[in-house]
Amino acid sequence: MTEDIARSTVTAQEQAVEERKERDAERAFRAAPKLDKSPIHGLWALTNRDLVKWYKNPVQLIISLVQPVVWLGLFGKAFNISGLVSGNLPPAALNAINLGTFGTTSYFSYLGAGMLAFIILFTAAFSGMSVVWDRRFGFMNKAMSTPVGRGAIVTAKVLQSVVRSLIQAAIVLVIAVVLGMDTANFSLMTIGGSFVMLFLMSFGLSSLFVMLALRSSDWQTQMAIINLLNLPLLFASNAMLPVKTMPSWLQSVVGYNPVSYAVDGVRQLLLGSGSSSAAAAGYQVLAPLWVDFSVLTGFAAVLSVLGIVLSWRLLSK
Amino acid sequence: MTNEPIVKVEGLTKTFGNLKAVDGVTFEIMEGEIFGFLGPNGAGKTTTISMLTTLLRATSGKAEVNGLDIHKHPNEVRRRVGVVPQEYTADEDLTGLQNIILCADLYGIPRSNSKAHAMELLKLVELEDAADRKVSTYSGGMRRRLELASGLINYPKLLFLDEPTLGLDVQTRTAVWNYIRMLKESYGMTLFLTTHYLEEADSLCDRIAIIDHGHIVKVGTPSELKASIGGDVIVVGVAESGPDISADIAKIPLVKDVKKSDHEYRIKSEVGEESSIKVIDLVRSKGLHVTKISLTKPTLDEAYLEFTGKSIREEEVGKMDAFKQRVTMMRARR
Numbered sequence: 001m002t003e004d005i006a007r008s009t010v011t012a013q014e015q016a017v018e019e020r021k022e023r024d025a026e027r028a029f030r031a032a033p034k035l036d037k038s039p040i041h042g043l044w045a046l047t048n049r050d051l052v053k054w055y056k057n058p059v060q061l062i063i064s065l066v067q068p069v070v071w072l073g074l075f076g077k078a079f080n081i082s083g084l085v086s087g088n089l090p091p092a093a094l095n096a097i098n099l100g101t102f103g104t105t106s107y108f109s110y111l112g113a114g115m116l117a118f119i120i121l122f123t124a125a126f127s128g129m130s131v132v133w134d135r136r137f138g139f140m141n142k143a144m145s146t147p148v149g150r151g152a153i154v155t156a157k158v159l160q161s162v163v164r165s166l167i168q169a170a171i172v173l174v175i176a177v178v179l180g181m182d183t184a185n186f187s188l189m190t191i192g193g194s195f196v197m198l199f200l201m202s203f204g205l206s207s208l209f210v211m212l213a214l215r216s217s218d219w220q221t222q223m224a225i226i227n228l229l230n231l232p233l234l235f236a237s238n239a240m241l242p243v244k245t246m247p248s249w250l251q252s253v254v255g256y257n258p259v260s261y262a263v264d265g266v267r268q269l270l271l272g273s274g275s276s277s278a279a280a281a282g283y284q285v286l287a288p289l290w291v292d293f294s295v296l297t298g299f300a301a302v303l304s305v306l307g308i309v310l311s312w313r314l315l316s317k
Numbered sequence: 318m319t320n321e322p323i324v325k326v327e328g329l330t331k332t333f334g335n336l337k338a339v340d341g342v343t344f345e346i347m348e349g350e351i352f353g354f355l356g357p358n359g360a361g362k363t364t365t366i367s368m369l370t371t372l373l374r375a376t377s378g379k380a381e382v383n384g385l386d387i388h389k390h391p392n393e394v395r396r397r398v399g400v401v402p403q404e405y406t407a408d409e410d411l412t413g414l415q416n417i418i419l420c421a422d423l424y425g426i427p428r429s430n431s432k433a434h435a436m437e438l439l440k441l442v443e444l445e446d447a448a449d450r451k452v453s454t455y456s457g458g459m460r461r462r463l464e465l466a467s468g469l470i471n472y473p474k475l476l477f478l479d480e481p482t483l484g485l486d487v488q489t490r491t492a493v494w495n496y497i498r499m500l501k502e503s504y505g506m507t508l509f510l511t512t513h514y515l516e517e518a519d520s521l522c523d524r525i526a527i528i529d530h531g532h533i534v535k536v537g538t539p540s541e542l543k544a545s546i547g548g549d550v551i552v553v554g555v556a557e558s559g560p561d562i563s564a565d566i567a568k569i570p571l572v573k574d575v576k577k578s579d580h581e582y583r584i585k586s587e588v589g590e591e592s593s594i595k596v597i598d599l600v601r602s603k604g605l606h607v608t609k610i611s612l613t614k615p616t617l618d619e620a621y622l623e624f625t626g627k628s629i630r631e632e633e634v635g636k637m638d639a640f641k642q643r644v645t646m647m648r649a650r651r
Contacts (some may be wrong), residue, residue: 033430045422053410137644142406142467144368146423147395266636 042148046156049162050130054164061168064123068115068172071177076111101242102168103273112176113267114239117259119172120165120198124205125226126224127161128213135217144315152310154210154311158304161206162199169198185272194266200296201262207303214314239263245283255286258299265292323348323475323507324369329378331364338364341378341532346509348474351501353522354511357625361531362511363403366479369509370400377389383475396424399473403461403480407467409453413444416452417467424471431470438466442496458489465496476500478510482517483645494521515617529625542620548573549589550613553582553596556606562599569595580608589614 054060089097095105104109122138134140143153173191177183212225234240236250237259241252254260264286268274274285324346331339331517336458339361346352354362367373369382371391380387383397407416421431439445442462455463461481468476481497482490498521502504512518516527519539526536535542548571563575566584571592574585586592589612600607 033426036427037425041425045419047412049419051409052415053408056410126357128451137409138402138404138406139408141402141404142371142420143423144372145395145400146420146471147392147425149424171572 011085019146022070039149039152042146043152043156043159046143046153047159050156050160051163054160064119064168065171065175067122068119068164069175071118072108072112072115072172076108076115076179079107079111092288096281099278101244103267103278103283103285104271105184106180108180108273109182110242110267111178111240112173112179112181113270114263115172115176116194116198116266117201117237117239117263118234119168120202120262121205121230121259123165123168124152124161124202125209125230127157127206128209129219130160131157131213132216132219132222136219140315150311150315151308153315154214154307155304156265157210158203158206158307161210162202165202165206166195166199169195177269182271185270190269193269195251197262197265197269197296200300201258204258204296204300204303207307211303211307211310214310233257233259237263238286243286248302258296260286260294261295261299265296268292290308321348322346323383323424324352324380324509325379326365326369327379329365329368329380330376331361331373331581332376332395333582337492337531339368342528342531342533344533344536346475346507347524348507349412349501349505350523351497351508351521353518353525354528355513355515355518355522355525355621356528357513362513362528363479364529366400366477366509366511370398370477371395372555394465396471397475399468399471399476401464401468401476401478401481403483405464407452407460407463408516410451412449412451413455413459413463414448416463417470420467420470426471438469439463441459441469442466458485458492461485461489461493462496465493469500473506474503475507475509478508480511480513482512482514490517497521515621519617527621527624534624539617543589543615543617545620547586548587549551549592549615551582551584551586551589551593551596552609552611552613553584553593553600553607554609555580555582555600556608559603559605562603562605565603566596567598569599572596619634 020026025091053078096234098105098107131140134143140153144150173181209226211230216222236253237257238254239259243254243260268289272278273283274289279285287295322345324344326345327343328341329339329343330337330341342361342365354365356362356437362372368375369387371387371394373389382394385393385397387394407413408419411419416433417438418428418431426434436445436448439448442465444459444462444466445460452460452463464571465478465481468478470554478497482493485493494517497508497510501508510521522539524536524538525542526533527542528534535545537545561577561641563577564583566572566575566582569586569592571587572584573587576583582596584592584596593610593612597607597610
């Protein structure tokens with residue numbers, strides 16, 4: 001008798017659970033809502049996903065800052081031109097040498113501007129990796145089975161890399177200033193202008209590396225591509241060393257490297273390396289500021305359009 | 318079940334280089350049914366689903382999903398169908414709820430609706446308590462249920478499930494089967510699932526297509542498929558070697574075939590229960606003693622092996638697919 005009661009209670013409970021499930025499902029399938037078909041909706045969702053993953057994991061941010069800080073703190077401080085020659089020279093002559101070679105008062109400030117480009121370049125280079133991981137771990141398939149635009153998938157990868165790289169560049173700039181970067185030319189205009197330059201460079205480079213990863217699901221290949229392109233882009237530019245001491249063949253390569261134009265623009269804005277006094281001391285800018293700006297705009301525009309066009313062809317098999 | 322086809326496929330083909338992964342398959346899925354693709358590894362099941370959900374471009378052939386041509390309106394097709402892929406696609410660094418809302422965003426469902434809807438779907442698959450936990454802490458069964466919930470976010474009438482129970486334990490598999498049945502029975506959804514588990518196809522599907530080497534070799538209800546290999550087997554043992562009554566047994570309605578060996582009659586019948594009684598009556602009326610009787614129902618296994626052959630498939634798996642499958646199995650077993 002008691003057993004019977006116990007059994008009927010169990011079935012009543014089971015029935016209640018069943019009914020609740022059905023009610024939930026009923027609600028879950030009521031009339032579908034009006035859809036927001038604007039491409040921005042999906043683009044923002046995808047960008048935001050990567051950014052949330054990034055800022056929830058500060059270790060990644062800290063590690064990515066280590067390299068530029070080591071370059072600045074160790075190399076930038078150790079490469080001490082003033083120390084090499086200061087014994088025999090009056091301070092005025094030393095300043096003239098610095099101004100003529102680096103367009104600013106010290107190598108450290110010169111390298112500081114280069115490091116902004118460095119962190120952008122390295123962050124952009126790894127933007128392709130996140131495409132590879134999404135492919136390997138299935139998320140790319142999920143996104144592809146939804147109506148979100150293929151172009152939005154690619155552009156989101158580019159945008160998240162741009163946002164991350166600019167935030168990291170801002171942190172590097174603060175560290176450089178703390179370590180002794182010359183701030184005489186800093187103003188809202190020059191800092192803002194520099195970040196526009198860096199934005200364009202980041203957009204172009206991120207598009208490039210995302211594009212190279214579109215078809216790849218193999219992270220070793222992707223790492224090889226990153227290593228293949230990163231160091232040449234860095235060393236065949238004016239980011240670390242002055243162009244005029246380079247052999248002439250390398251100088252012409254520097255002139256085709258978009259990184260050089262970003263660094264040149266940033267130096268003219270932040271360090272005043274385009275000033276008449278620097279020119280008088282013998283410093284040569286790579287190009288006038290407006291040329292730097294135009295080259296970078298063109299670079300970003302061409303590569304981002306190319307990335308979107310390729311995404312239509314390459315993302316689906 | 319209405320008799321309107323919701324999916325119409327005609328001569329769909331996909332070639333990768335020299336390999337014909339799917340070779341001119343033609344079938345229809347009726348609205349409200351559970352349709353299963355049953356086949357060995359590498360038979361072309363996933364490739365077919367990928368083409369119908371517009372992830373892969375078909376090499377040739379036609380297909381309509383929800384009345385929309387997959388070549389002409391891929392975006393509209395994607396908008397209307399739900400997909401639960403074979404591998405786990407959720408982002409491990411996000412919570413279950415965030416994952417579903419992200420999916421909703423990709424379908425363009427406004428947040429004002431998607432938050433509540435996502436929570437309802439999580440309740441449906443009994444994950445509401447884990448909604449705010451990172452997916453990396455989920456077990457394999459929980460992940461599979463999460464995939465199911467995110468496949469439902471866009472209110473689909475038609476849901477594609479690719480190997481929905483791959484690598485799951487028995488409890489979770491039963492739960493997933495129950496969700497699938499509920500979707501059909503309570504909401505009139507149409508489901509297209511692929512599987513290589515025979516008992517899954519048998520217990521879930523209204524109709525099954527057996528697919529092998531890119532061809533559909535047989536379509537039918539599970540009982541039709543079983544019947545098609547010859548029906549039930551009745552074995553009747555007799556005590557003494559009397560007259561051969563095979564010819565008489567063969568005259569019994571529904572009996573298809575009789576074989577006699579020493580003291581045994583091996584009888585194939587379309588409906589074993591009915592025939593066996595008549596066989597016993599007949600044997601006794603001939604003055605013979607029945608020493609034993611057994612009735613065996615054919616399993617889908619037998620039907621399946623009959624149609625696909627017994628050779629083990631060692632098709633070359635792409636490096637990528639092998640990796641994905643390993644990851645899926647690894648995660649499922651956690």
